[in-house]
Amino acid sequence: MRKLLSLTLLALASSTAFAGGYRVALQGQKQLAMGHTGVAVVNSAEVAFFNPAGMAFLEDKFNLSVGANALFAETKFQNSTYNWESSTSNFGTPFSIYATYKVNDWLSAGLAIYSPYGSSVAWDQDWHGSHLVNNIDLKAIFVQPTVSVRIGEKFSVGGGPIYVTGSVDFNRNVDRTTTNEDGERTDLTINAKGITAWGYTAGFMFNPTSKLRIGMNYRSEIIMEARDGDATFNDVPSYAAGTLTNTTFNADLPLPGELTTGLSYQVTDKWLVAFDYNYTLWDVYKSLDVEFNNGLPTSVNPRNYQNASTYRVGTQYVATEKFTFRAGWYFDESPVQDGFFAPETPRNDSMGFTGGLTYQVNKKLGVDFSFLYLHFDEIDNSYDHFNDGSSFGGTYKSSVFSPGVGITYGF
Amino acid sequence: MKNKFIYLVLIAAGFASCEPEFENEVNANYSSGDADFSSYVAIGNSLTAGYMDRTVSRVGQSYSFPNNLSKQFALVGGGEFTQPSFAEDINNLGGIFGIPDFSNRLIINASVGGPQPIAGTSTVTLTPQATAYNNMGVPGAKSFHLLAPGYGNVANLPNANPYFIRHATSTTATVLGDAMLKSPTFFTNWIGGNDILSYATSGGVGVNQTGNINFASYGINDITDPGVFASVYSTIITTLTSGGAKGVVATIPSVTSIPYFTTVPYNALPAEATATNINALQLYGFLAQVTGGRISPLSTVPGTRNPVLITDETLTSLSSQITGAAAGVPSLAPFASALGQLYGKARQATSNDLILLPASGKIGNPNSMGIAPFNVNGVTFPLQDEDVLIPFEKSAIATATFAYNASITSIAASNGLAVANMNAILGQLVSGLKVEDGTIYTANYFSSATASTVLFSLDGVHPNARGYAVITNEIIKVINSYYNANIPFVSAAGFPGATILTSNN
Numbered sequence: 001m002r003k004l005l006s007l008t009l010l011a012l013a014s015s016t017a018f019a020g021g022y023r024v025a026l027q028g029q030k031q032l033a034m035g036h037t038g039v040a041v042v043n044s045a046e047v048a049f050f051n052p053a054g055m056a057f058l059e060d061k062f063n064l065s066v067g068a069n070a071l072f073a074e075t076k077f078q079n080s081t082y083n084w085e086s087s088t089s090n091f092g093t094p095f096s097i098y099a100t101y102k103v104n105d106w107l108s109a110g111l112a113i114y115s116p117y118g119s120s121v122a123w124d125q126d127w128h129g130s131h132l133v134n135n136i137d138l139k140a141i142f143v144q145p146t147v148s149v150r151i152g153e154k155f156s157v158g159g160g161p162i163y164v165t166g167s168v169d170f171n172r173n174v175d176r177t178t179t180n181e182d183g184e185r186t187d188l189t190i191n192a193k194g195i196t197a198w199g200y201t202a203g204f205m206f207n208p209t210s211k212l213r214i215g216m217n218y219r220s221e222i223i224m225e226a227r228d229g230d231a232t233f234n235d236v237p238s239y240a241a242g243t244l245t246n247t248t249f250n251a252d253l254p255l256p257g258e259l260t261t262g263l264s265y266q267v268t269d270k271w272l273v274a275f276d277y278n279y280t281l282w283d284v285y286k287s288l289d290v291e292f293n294n295g296l297p298t299s300v301n302p303r304n305y306q307n308a309s310t311y312r313v314g315t316q317y318v319a320t321e322k323f324t325f326r327a328g329w330y331f332d333e334s335p336v337q338d339g340f341f342a343p344e345t346p347r348n349d350s351m352g353f354t355g356g357l358t359y360q361v362n363k364k365l366g367v368d369f370s371f372l373y374l375h376f377d378e379i380d381n382s383y384d385h386f387n388d389g390s391s392f393g394g395t396y397k398s399s400v401f402s403p404g405v406g407i408t409y410g411f
Numbered sequence: 412m413k414n415k416f417i418y419l420v421l422i423a424a425g426f427a428s429c430e431p432e433f434e435n436e437v438n439a440n441y442s443s444g445d446a447d448f449s450s451y452v453a454i455g456n457s458l459t460a461g462y463m464d465r466t467v468s469r470v471g472q473s474y475s476f477p478n479n480l481s482k483q484f485a486l487v488g489g490g491e492f493t494q495p496s497f498a499e500d501i502n503n504l505g506g507i508f509g510i511p512d513f514s515n516r517l518i519i520n521a522s523v524g525g526p527q528p529i530a531g532t533s534t535v536t537l538t539p540q541a542t543a544y545n546n547m548g549v550p551g552a553k554s555f556h557l558l559a560p561g562y563g564n565v566a567n568l569p570n571a572n573p574y575f576i577r578h579a580t581s582t583t584a585t586v587l588g589d590a591m592l593k594s595p596t597f598f599t600n601w602i603g604g605n606d607i608l609s610y611a612t613s614g615g616v617g618v619n620q621t622g623n624i625n626f627a628s629y630g631i632n633d634i635t636d637p638g639v640f641a642s643v644y645s646t647i648i649t650t651l652t653s654g655g656a657k658g659v660v661a662t663i664p665s666v667t668s669i670p671y672f673t674t675v676p677y678n679a680l681p682a683e684a685t686a687t688n689i690n691a692l693q694l695y696g697f698l699a700q701v702t703g704g705r706i707s708p709l710s711t712v713p714g715t716r717n718p719v720l721i722t723d724e725t726l727t728s729l730s731s732q733i734t735g736a737a738a739g740v741p742s743l744a745p746f747a748s749a750l751g752q753l754y755g756k757a758r759q760a761t762s763n764d765l766i767l768l769p770a771s772g773k774i775g776n777p778n779s780m781g782i783a784p785f786n787v788n789g790v791t792f793p794l795q796d797e798d799v800l801i802p803f804e805k806s807a808i809a810t811a812t813f814a815y816n817a818s819i820t821s822i823a824a825s826n827g828l829a830v831a832n833m834n835a836i837l838g839q840l841v842s843g844l845k846v847e848d849g850t851i852y853t854a855n856y857f858s859s860a861t862a863s864t865v866l867f868s869l870d871g872v873h874p875n876a877r878g879y880a881v882i883t884n885e886i887i888k889v890i891n892s893y894y895n896a897n898i899p900f901v902s903a904a905g906f907p908g909a910t911i912l913t914s915n916n
Contacts (some may be wrong), residue, residue: 078437081847082484083899085437128902166652176904177863177877181912239521239911378433384849388863391849391905397431 019037022119022138023258025332026094026350026374029368029406033356034314035328037274038203039214039262043316044408047097048112048146049261053205054157055100055108055148055331058409062102066407068095075121075346076127079394084128090120096406099157108141108150108158112144116219117166118253120342129392130332133344133384134187140166140224140255144201159202166224170255170344172175174233174244175388180385184235190290192229197222200254202234211266221257221284226250231292247294254284254306262312270318276311282335302385303342305335313352321360324339326370328354341381346396348379358408366408374400441486445652448659449659452545453477453600454557454651455661460574461494462466462916463868463875464517464910465528466505467535467550467574469497471516474876477546477599479883483898484597493588494546499534510573517869519857520915521887526771539564540578543592549575552786553556553605553641553683555626557586573646587650592733596657598651601833603644604666606635607808611666612872614797615804616768621811634807638732641822644815647667648822649669651699658905659829659889662816662836667805670856671768671871671909677760678772680718680790686711690784691791697743698754701736702729705758718759719766719774719789730755753785757793760872765803768871769797769857829893831886840866844881847900852881857909865908877906 031038040052045063071092076083100110122135141164148158167314171189178186203217231249262276282305290299300399314328330352336345357371380395440471453459453475460467461475472494481492484834505516505529515528549556551572555860561567563579563586580589590598609632611615617632626639639816651658666672671803685691698706705726711715734751743750760766766774774789788794816834824831836844840854851862857865866878874882880903887898 023911040561076433078430078433080437080440081900082436082902083441083483130904176861177906177908179907185906237911240915378431389849389851395433397433399431 010245012383013354015143024094024116024118024215026071026372026404027067027096027116028041028063028098029115029356029370030326030358030408031314032069032372032404033326033328033354033368034274034316034369035276035330035352035354036241036311037262037264037276037312037328039203039217039260039276040213041265041272041274042205042213042411046096046099046143047308048098048100048110049096049135050257051203051205051215052146052148052201052215053111053156053162053203054215055110055146055158056106056150056156057205057207058100058102058108060102062411063100064409065096065098065368065406067404069370069372069402069404071400071402074396075396075398077343077394077396079128079257080402082128084394086123086127086129088123090122092118092120094118094233097188108148110146110148112146113137113141114144115141115258119313119345123343125187126173129343130187131386132172132342134171134173134314136156136344137169137170138166138253139168140164146201154207157202157204159200162199162219162222164197164199164255165225166195167191167372168195168224168226168229168251178237178240180235180237180326186233186235186237186240186244188335189232190229190235191232192226192249192251195224195226197224197365212263214263216261217257217259221281222255224253224255228293231290243296245294247292249293250291251289253288255283256284260288264392265362272316274293274312274314274316276312278312279377280335281311282310285335292304300387301342301407302340303339304337306337308333308335324358324360326354326356326358328352330354339379339384339394341379341393342383343392343396346398348376348396348398350376350379350398351375356404364409364411368406370404370406372400372402372404374398412620425869427804431879438486440897441899442897443484443487444894446894446896447596448484448822448892450490450545450594450596451477451481451484451492452590452593452598452651453548454551454590454598454600455548455649457548457565458604459546459599459601460550461546461548461879462550462871463879464505465514465868465870465873466516467497468503468505468516469500470503471505471876472497474838475546475548476879476882476886477548478552478823479880479901480599480886481545483883483901485835485886491546495542495544495574495766496514496540497535498534499538500532504529504531504533505535506677507535507537508533511850513573516909516910518912518915519869521911522911523915526693528539528916529910529912537573537576539565539576539838541580543579543580543589544578545593547590549586552586552602552604554602554640554647555635557602557647558643560585562586586649587661590659591650594654595651595656595658596654598656599661599779600647600651600658601661601831602638602647603663603819606815607663607811608639608666608872609744610634611800611804611808612671612767613793615807619807619811621807632763632905637811637818638902640815641818643777643881644818645822648826648828649674650828657828657894659831659886659893660819660823660884662834663812664820664833665809666813666872667765667800667808668837668854669872670854670867672800673854674763674768674856674871675766675771675774676716677762677766678718679771680717680719680767682710682712682717684775685711685717685790688790691787693742694791696734698733698742698757701733702754702758705729706754707759718761719770720757720791720793721764721789721801722756722793722795723758723801724756725803726756726758726774728755732873746782749782750785753781753793760799763805765800765805766794767798767800770794773798802818829889831889833882836885844880846884846903849901849906853902862908862911869909875906876910877908878904880906
């Protein structure tokens with residue numbers, strides 16, 4: 001059953017990296033519309049992700065939020081030194097499912113299923129940066145049973161274990177020149193499915209006044225340990241057939257820890273503002289090392305990510321009983337340092353503009369709409385740490401647009 | 412319904428804004444500057460023709476530096492660029508059918524290790540194309556050949572040039588004359604390498620003709636008189652610029668820096684290889700005494716290396732001394748006369764000598780001209796003149812090269828032409844040339860370690876496709892700087908190196 005569930009989820013979740021690194025910040029329609037703030041917002045079951053402590057403050061006995069986004073990401077690349085042009089367009093459908101249940105006056109339990117990390121980039125096969133990446137598809141589904149305990153009227157804590165199931169599929173050419181006898185470039189695919197790992201989330205919420213909420217949440221680092229995945233060489237010249245043999249590989253891919261603090265303030269009965277600050281511990285991602293089990297040397301790919309901050313602001317206005325409007329903005333700092341700008345995650349600093357609304361069909365059921373537009377400045381950068389001493393770079397320009405829809409059900 | 416409408420609007424807005432746009436398109440600043448590439452003509456020898464792995468092949472030719480250049484020129488107004496047809500080289504073997512020594516292209520046969528001509532019968536013929544092409548690089552041509560009527564006349568073989576025979580517009584056409592039929596607006600001229608190279612690659616068996624201006628009397632392996640070179644070069648440039656064309660001229664590399672001369676070490680004999688050869692040890696001991704130190708006893712210390720034995724024609728002959736002494740040694744007496752002949756001008760090589768690449772296949776193997784045990788090449792049978800450049804020959808090469816380059820630079824200056832200093836670039840390559848993408852290339856010969864960075868083809872003299880790409884960029888640099896142009900580079904890393912096959916049948 002568990003296997004069936006995870007397979008279904010993997011099929012659903014084809015996510016695209018568009019926030020710093022391979023973090024995908026699309027974890028709920030209501031909160032996304034508010035600039036993806038939420039560590040100190042009690043709006044819906046989405047709080048099970050943003051800060052489990054907040055579940056205890058939800059008023060309804062049962063809350064369900066289900067949603068998905070259509071994600072359109074495009075990156076263009078050019079290099080006028082060599083007259084190179086290339087681009088990658090990717091579509092994904094990240095989703096989230098949150099449910100909470102008020103067990104009693106002070107205890108709530110919930111389940112959160114979401115996909116906060118992922119990357120899908122597909123450049124043209126054998127493009128100019130093909131020795132770094134042709135295409136990559138990285139997926140990770142988080143399943144998080146959660147409890148929240150209210151301690152007095154103003155304070156709560158919450159948290160739970162996280163079970164992660166993920167997969168990676170990565171193709172690139174073995175170097176900048178090798179071809180088979182027909183002139184086709186030699187490439188390598190590494191593929192690992194069903195990688196599992198455990199982590200946890202924990203947070204607290206404090207409401208010093210009836211209008212002000214303060215929250216803090218920590219989601220732990222999780223290392224996805226791919227073991228005995230398939231390493232397959234394609235278009236190998238016959239003289240190298242004895243060396244570049246298909247084999248298995250081991251690699252560790254870290255999903256970094258993330259600390260979020262924030263507050264929300266109920267300015268009027270109808271108007272709420274929220275601020276979040278995320279600090280993502282990306283420095284765990286030092287290098288992508290792929291060990292082969294056929295005697296080939298380990299492929300060492302320095303990444304040297306640095307810890308990165310995201311600053312978010314969001315607002316919500318309850319216009320009528322039927323309509324609630326939301327808007328937000330955020331600044332997302334890239335963990336990628338100059339000289340480590342690899343085209344597998346070609347992301348520089350970005351600014352997100354969000355908006356959305358809820359149409360309350362009836363007292364129990366609401367339909368949520370959101371959109372996100374992510375703006376990237378064009379950037380000149382390069383990856384200078386390829387194993388033959390060469391540098392690959394140019395000008396990159398990305399943009400992302402993602403409309404989303406979901407339902408909220410509560411009673 | 413209303414909500415649906417809003418949703419659709421949002422999606423539409425999203426598609427519109429999702430398309431990232433650069434402030435400046437990739438080609439926004441490309442320009443031909445002061446140059447006009449509408450008719451680009453390349454004059455030269457094998458280096459211009461795209462010769463590699465000891466031949467011109469259909470695919471090899473497509474990587475010629477003028478062909479690379481023309482593709483970049485096309486971005487800034489360059490016109491059509493044609494090369495002599497190799498369509499008949501269906502299997503990409505190169506070579507020329509029926510012409511001695513014009514064998515198929517060299518490949519690495521992994522089952523044997525060394526380079527060898529690819530198996531098969533060449534389908535390249537001398538069928539006349541009688542066409543003027545933009546690429547007028549003629550492999551083997553020396554400076555004065557470009558002006559020689561009949562250089563493409565099949566009746567003049569072997570003094571005519573098989574490659575020019577294939578495309579000369581008439582039996583009396585000259586290379587330069589055919590080039591001018593294309594009315595060049597821009598040209599590259601890289602001629603002169605063979606005026607020195609064939610002397611060098613033949614191990615200096617030719618004659619240094621410095622002082623003799625009658626080039627009609629020169630042999631194939633001779634060094635061209637620098638005065639003849641200057642005069643011919645001047646005529647070529649005057650002709651090329653007669654219609655107002657601009658261009659780039661290239662200097663002659665110091666040929667002794669190329670792998671053909673630098674791959675085989677002078678001390679190619681590991682002590683372990685000769686330590687058990689009693690004959691050789693005794694012979695060297697004997698020669699050390701008789702030659703008064705010209706030859707030292709062989710080292711038997713493991714890990715050390717002994718120099719190869721060579722013939723140096725500049726030495727005073729010690730034949731009679733050797734014959735005389737050998738007559739007194741019972742084991743050598745029967746061979747006394749032959750040994751005098753063999754070792755009269757023999758000495759051990761030093762780091763000042765250059766051992767030529769073909770010697771690598773000879774050293775340690777028996778020579779059919781010798782009598783065992785005095786027949787092991789480089790050990791008991793001295794390498795001959797054609798396998799070694801001795802300091803006297805190196806100095807003749809260097810002097811002529813310097814003189815040619817002085818003429819090239821001054822003729823270019825007086826005609827307002829740009830100079831691509833290939834001599835300096837090869838010099839950088841010897842110590843490591845760092846290109847735009849950070850890759851460091853060297854002037855090494857092919858090995859499994861250098862397979863993806865080597866720039867020289869398997870003939871050890873000519874660049875491979877990757878090497879021609881590096882040359883293309885060096886010429887683009889000169890054009891960009893001298894003619895205020897902005898032409899993008901090619902990426903050398905994507906160009907192929909040696910062909911490696913697991914068998915060659």
